[in-house]
Amino acid sequence: MKAITLLKKYQLRKTAHRLGILQFFLDESKPISQRDLQSKFPDCDRVTIYRILNLFQEKGLIYRIVDTDKVVRYAFSKPQKEIHHHEHIHFKCEDCGNISCLTDITAENFPLPEGYTIRNVNFLVLGTCKKCNQ
Amino acid sequence: MKAITLLKKYQLRKTAHRLGILQFFLDESKPISQRDLQSKFPDCDRVTIYRILNLFQEKGLIYRIVDTDKVVRYAFSKPQKEIHHHEHIHFKCEDCGNISCLTDITAENFPLPEGYTIRNVNFLVLGTCKKCNQ
DNA sequence: GTTTATGCAAATTCTTTGCAATACT
DNA sequence: AGTATTGCAAAGAATTTGCATAAAC
Numbered sequence: 001m002k003a004i005t006l007l008k009k010y011q012l013r014k015t016a017h018r019l020g021i022l023q024f025f026l027d028e029s030k031p032i033s034q035r036d037l038q039s040k041f042p043d044c045d046r047v048t049i050y051r052i053l054n055l056f057q058e059k060g061l062i063y064r065i066v067d068t069d070k071v072v073r074y075a076f077s078k079p080q081k082e083i084h085h086h087e088h089i090h091f092k093c094e095d096c097g098n099i100s101c102l103t104d105i106t107a108e109n110f111p112l113p114e115g116y117t118i119r120n121v122n123f124l125v126l127g128t129c130k131k132c133n134q
Numbered sequence: 135m136k137a138i139t140l141l142k143k144y145q146l147r148k149t150a151h152r153l154g155i156l157q158f159f160l161d162e163s164k165p166i167s168q169r170d171l172q173s174k175f176p177d178c179d180r181v182t183i184y185r186i187l188n189l190f191q192e193k194g195l196i197y198r199i200v201d202t203d204k205v206v207r208y209a210f211s212k213p214q215k216e217i218h219h220h221e222h223i224h225f226k227c228e229d230c231g232n233i234s235c236l237t238d239i240t241a242e243n244f245p246l247p248e249g250y251t252i253r254n255v256n257f258l259v260l261g262t263c264k265k266c267n268q
Numbered sequence: 269g270t271t272t273a274t275g276c277a278a279a280t281t282c283t284t285t286g287c288a289a290t291a292c293t
Numbered sequence: 294a295g296t297a298t299t300g301c302a303a304a305g306a307a308t309t310t311g312c313a314t315a316a317a318c
Contacts, residue, residue, distance in 0.1 A: 013317055015273065034307085045275050050308060052273095066200045070282095072307090091250065116225065117262045128251045147292055147297065168282085179300050184283060186298095204307095206282090 001026065010059050017044045021052055022061070030100070031065050031073035093129035100129065135160065144193050151178045155186050156195070164234070165199050165207035227266055 003022040007014045037049045056062045062074040137156040171183045190196045196208040
C-alpha cells in the first residue's frame with residue numbers, strides 16, 4: 001500500500017510532509033519517534049511533525065508505544081492486506097537496545113483473565129533477545 | 135513489612151519524606167505517579183519527590199510503569215514475603231481509567247518465542263475490565 | 269475562494285541540576 | 294562533626310498553542 005492511497009482513503013490532505021512521513025512508517029517496521037523523524041526530515045518543522053503524528057494517531061493510522069525511558073514511538077497500525085488487523089507486541093532488548101516485533105503474540109491470543117477484553121497491545125516487553133542471549 | 139524496616143535494610147537514611155512516601159507505596163497496590171505524591175504530600179518539595187522516586191527505583195524498591203498517556207507511574211516491586219519475586223502486569227481499563235493487577239500473568243509464564251528472556255514485565259495492557267464489560 | 273496545513277515564536281509541562289541550609293547518623 | 298538530604302531557583306527537554314502566511318482542494 002502506498003502513502004498517497006492511504007491519505008486519500010482517510011480523507012486527509014496530501015501534503016509533501018504527510019506523504020513523506022507516512023511512507024517512512026510504511027517502509028519501516030520498527031517503531032519511530034518524533035526525534036527519528038526530525039533527523040530524517042530536517043526541512044520539516046518539529047511542530048509540524050508533532051501535529052502530523054497526532055493527526056495520524058487520532059485517525060488510527062499509527063499507534064503509540066511508550067518506552068520505559070519515556071520515549072514515545074509510533075508504529076503503523078494497519079496491515080498491508082486489509083483482511084485482518086493484528087497489532088503486535090514489541091520487544092525491546094536491554095542489551096542491544098533494539099526493538100523488534102513479537103509476531104506470535106497478538107491481542108487475540110494474549111492470555112487474559114476471564115471478563116477482560118483487550119483493545120490495545122501497544123506495549124513493550126523488556127528483556128534480552130535471541131541474538132544477545134547466545 | 136514496614137517502611138522503616140525497608141529503609142534500614144536498604145541502608146537509606148530514614149527521613150520523614152522517605153518514610154511517608156514508601157509507606158504510601160506499601161499501602162497502595164496501584165501504580166503511583168509523581169503528581170499523586172505531590173497532592174498527597176503537599177509539604178514535600180516536588181524536586182524532593184523526584185529524587186526519592188529516582189532513588190527508590192535505582193535501589194530496586196519500586197519500578198517504573200509508563201502509561202500510553204506518557205504518565206510515569208511507579209509501583210512497589212518487592213513482595214511482602216521475601217520468598218518469591220513476582221513482578222506482575224498491570225491492566226488499564228480505558229473505560230473507567232482504573233489500573234489493576236493481573237496476578238495470573240508474570241514474567242515466568244509470559245509466552246515468549248524461543249531464545250528470548252524477559253527481564254521486566256513492567257508494562258500495561260489496555261482494554262476493558264471485567265466490571266466495565268458487564 | 270475557502271478551508272486546512274505550515275512555520276515561527278512563545279507558552280506549558282515534566283524533570284533535572286546547582287548550591288546553600290538543614291537533618292541524619 | 295561529617296555526610297547526605299532538602300528546598301529553592303533556575304535550567305533543560307518534550308510537547309502544545311496562537312497566529313499570520315502558504316498550500317491544498
